[in-house]
Amino acid sequence: xxxxxxxxxxxxxxxxxxxxxxxxxxxxxxxxxxxxxxxxxxxxxxxxxxxxxxxxxxxxxxxxxxxxxxxxxxxxxxxxxxxxxxxxxxxxxxxxxxxxxxxxxxxxxxxxxxxxxxxxxxxxxxxxxxxxxxxxxxxxxxxxxxxxxxxxxxxxxxxxxxxxxxxxxxxxxxxxxxxxxxxxxxxxxxxxxxxxxxxxxxxxxxxxxxxxxxxxxxxxxxxxxxxxxxxxxxxxxxxxxxxxxxxxxxxxxxxxxxxxxxxxxxxxxxxxxxxxxxxxxxxxxxxxxxxxxxxxxxxxxxxxxxxxxxxxxxxxxxxxxxxxxxxxxxxxxxxxxxxxxxxxxxxxxxxxxxxxxxxxxxxxxxxxxxxxxxxxxxxxxxxxxxxxxxxxxxxxxxxxxxxxxxxxxxxxxxxxxxxxxxxxxxxxxxxxxxxxxxxxxxxxxxxxxxxxxxxxxxxxxxxxxxxxxxxxxxxxxxxxxxxxxxxxxxxxxxxxxxxxxxxxxxxxxxxxxxxxxxxxxxxxxxxxxxxxxxxxxxxxxxxxxxxxxxxxxxxxxxxxxxxxxxxxxxxxxxxxxxxxxxxxxxxxxxxxxxxxxxxxxxxxxxxxxxxxxxxxxxxxxx
DNA sequence: AGCACGCCGACT
DNA sequence: GTCGGCGTGCTC
Numbered sequence: 299x300x301x302x303x304x305x306x307x308x309x310x311x312x313x314x315x316x317x318x319x320x321x322x323x324x325x326x327x328x329x330x331x332x333x334x335x336x337x338x339x340x341x342x343x344x345x346x347x348x349x350x351x352x353x354x355x356x357x358x359x360x361x362x363x364x365x366x367x368x369x370x371x372x373x374x375x376x377x378x379x380x381x382x383x384x385x386x387x388x389x390x391x392x393x394x395x396x397x398x399x400x401x402x403x404x405x406x407x408x409x410x411x412x413x414x415x416x417x418x419x420x421x422x423x424x425x426x427x428x429x430x431x432x433x434x435x436x437x438x439x440x441x442x443x444x445x446x447x448x449x450x451x452x453x454x455x456x457x458x459x460x461x462x463x464x465x466x467x468x469x470x471x472x473x474x475x476x477x478x479x480x481x482x483x484x485x486x487x488x489x490x491x492x493x494x495x496x497x498x499x500x501x502x503x504x505x506x507x508x509x510x511x512x513x514x515x516x517x518x519x520x521x522x523x524x525x526x527x528x529x530x531x532x533x534x535x536x537x538x539x540x541x542x543x544x545x546x547x548x549x550x551x552x553x554x555x556x557x558x559x560x561x562x563x564x565x566x567x568x569x570x571x572x573x574x575x576x577x578x579x580x581x582x583x584x585x586x587x588x589x590x591x592x593x594x595x596x597x598x599x600x601x602x603x604x605x606x607x608x609x610x611x612x613x614x615x616x617x618x619x620x621x622x623x624x625x626x627x628x629x630x631x632x633x634x635x636x637x638x639x640x641x642x643x644x645x646x647x648x649x650x651x652x653x654x655x656x657x658x659x660x661x662x663x664x665x666x667x668x669x670x671x672x673x674x675x676x677x678x679x680x681x682x683x684x685x686x687x688x689x690x691x692x693x694x695x696x697x698x699x700x701x702x703x704x705x706x707x708x709x710x711x712x713x714x715x716x717x718x719x720x721x722x723x724x725x726x727x728x729x730x731x732x733x734x735x736x737x738x739x740x741x742x743x744x745x746x747x748x749x750x751x752x753x754x755x756x757x758x759x760x761x762x763x764x765x766x767x768x769x770x771x772x773x774x775x776x777x778x779x780x781x782x783x784x785x786x787x788x789x790x791x792x793x794x795x796x797x798x799x800x801x802x803x804x805x806x807x808x809x810x811x812x813x814x815x816x817x818x819x820x821x822x823x824x825x826x827x828x829x830x831x832x833x834x835x836x837x838x839x840x841x842x843x844x845x846x847x848x849x850x851x852x853x854x855x856x857x858x859x860x861x862x863x864x865x866x867x868x869x870x871x872x873x874x875x876x877x878x879x880x881x882x883x884x885x886x887x888x889x890x891x892x893x894x895x896x897x898x899x900x901x902x903x904x905x906x907x908x909x910x911x912x913x914x915x916x917x918x919x920x
Numbered sequence: 921a922g923c924a925c926g927c928c929g930a931c932t
Numbered sequence: 933g934t935c936g937g938c939g940t941g942c943t944c
Contacts, residue, residue, distance in 0.1 A: 309921060
């Protein structure tokens with residue numbers, strides 16, 4: 299008999315080994331086995347057992363022994379194949395996610411045990427209840443926080459009486475929900491994520507694979523080889539951390555849905571507002587909406603400031619007044635700006651000349667300590683005191699960042715501090731403020747908003763909302779809209795939106811809470827332009843010595859462009875980050891119903907001296 | 921990914 | 933005549 303075995307942490311697919319049925323005992327798909335590979339013994343997973351093979355007998359090695367029988371469940375085996383096909387990677391790379399390094403492949407023998415049956419819970423919406431009864435897959439979406447909180451515990455109870463529940467949520471939600479979950483399910487609630495330290499993570503993994511639990515994690519938890527998956531919950535599908543940056547660059551939402559489909563269990567998604575992809579699935583009846591997506595928004599404390607009236611200012615008089623009031627009342631005030639640093643380009647206030655890089659003529663970025671830096675070639679220089687053309691000494695700082703805002707606010711006599719780190723940073727700053735009785739204005743990029751998610755924010759100022767939706771990226775309008783709507787739904791005591799495009803329908807629809815209208819419009823735009831969800835994008839990145847890469851990319855472009863139904867965007871040379879090899883990025887647009895691996899052949903892209911990285915469903919175009 | 925093989929230059 | 937640099941290619 300022969301077994302097709304996949305070895306984690308290798309860029310390999312199945313390798314065939316032989317076994318005598320009586321020797322290691324009978325082998326099954328999902329077994330964890332030890333096999334010889336080269337001159338070593340490695341641990342792998344059996345994907346398939348069969349009676350014949352095309353490989354010549356002298357090349358075939360025997361299975362050494364079985365570490366754990368039927369450890370990987372059939373639904374997870376299907377997920378492995380799906381993920382390798384979808385994310386255009388090897389099975390070995392996906393298996394690594396299921397059997398991570400920390401457990402070194404030594405999985406314990408497993409006992410299947412069903413969670414304690416629980417009584418006395420409220421019944422779920424009938425369709426969802428039916429799905430649980432019949433053991434059916436389905437995706438249920440809720441957009442209202444109150445509704446989601448009502449459903450959450452009943453969904454878990456219902457699912458947990460049947461097997462394990464995997465809950466995927468960002469850190470900010472975890473700090474809120476974990477204590478509540480622990481109060482009900484005690485020890486059966488287990489955290490699993492990368493912030494918890496290797497030792498703890500290993501202990502969590504071993505407990506989770508032994509018996510049923512309520513698992514709470516971020517994206518990696520979606521791959522856990524739980525005994526029996528009976529429900530998945532995904533909170534805040536717009537959270538950026540659901541997308542993995544390393545290969546395979548999976549999105550936890552998509553993996554969760556695929557996994558639930560193979561495991562035939564329901565998925566509950568809290569999406570406020572839903573993503574365009576989810577909205578499309580709701581519209582065509584693939585997902586079920588449990589409530590409404592639109593919000594009732596109280597506009598009395600929301601102000602849109604037309605910055606065309608205040609061209610030269612970073613902070614409008616209205617915002618300035620409110621920030622001063624907030625300081626006086628010791629209320630938490632947040633200033634949001636989309637960029638870090640001081641300024642993305644500097645121009646002479648007198649003649650309009652833009653400071654440019656001496657080497658490549660790209661606009662210089664003003665960084666701290668009076669220096670300028672080129673983001674294309676990495677050159678760095680002393681910031682000049684005078685304009686080279688007219689000798690003027692006044693400069694305008696366009697497209698300012700966090701540091702510039704801090705500088706400007708301080709000049710205006712506003713106590714403030716920048717927040718750069720994670721959510722904890724702001725919690726700390728807030729706690730600090732509570733202790734000292736003084737709350738400076740907090741200035742930052744997205745984290746500054748995320749931090750305050752769980753409480754009602756005080757004053758929030760969007761300093762330059764334009765940069766949110768004018769970025770040339772098909773997702774930028776969706777991102778800007780969801781940022782605004784999720785903030786509005788948290789009802790800040792006062793919100794100021796500074797923009798030079800107050801008439802943009804995006805703003806009006808957000809301020810009216812008309813989520814469905816916006817998403818419908820967005821779907822129309824995506825359909826017309828041929829973007830997701832109507833098309834699928836795959837980014838292929840090449841890096842290496844410039845000349846070699848250019849030649850190779852051109853060759854790949856000519857090979858890919860002849861394929862039917864394929865459209866190529868680029869290639870584009872990416873802005874260089876510090877020193878290193880130049881990177882080129884090619885975006886392949888394919889029909890949404892095609893599996894990427896059916897079109898993109900990894901082996902053909904390979905080149906000995908070029909690093910190739912494939913990102914399916916990239917988050918950004920650049 | 922690792923790891924061996926192999927073909928070239930520098931050294932005993 | 934040997935050691936070791938890394939470019940190339942394979943793993944059942």
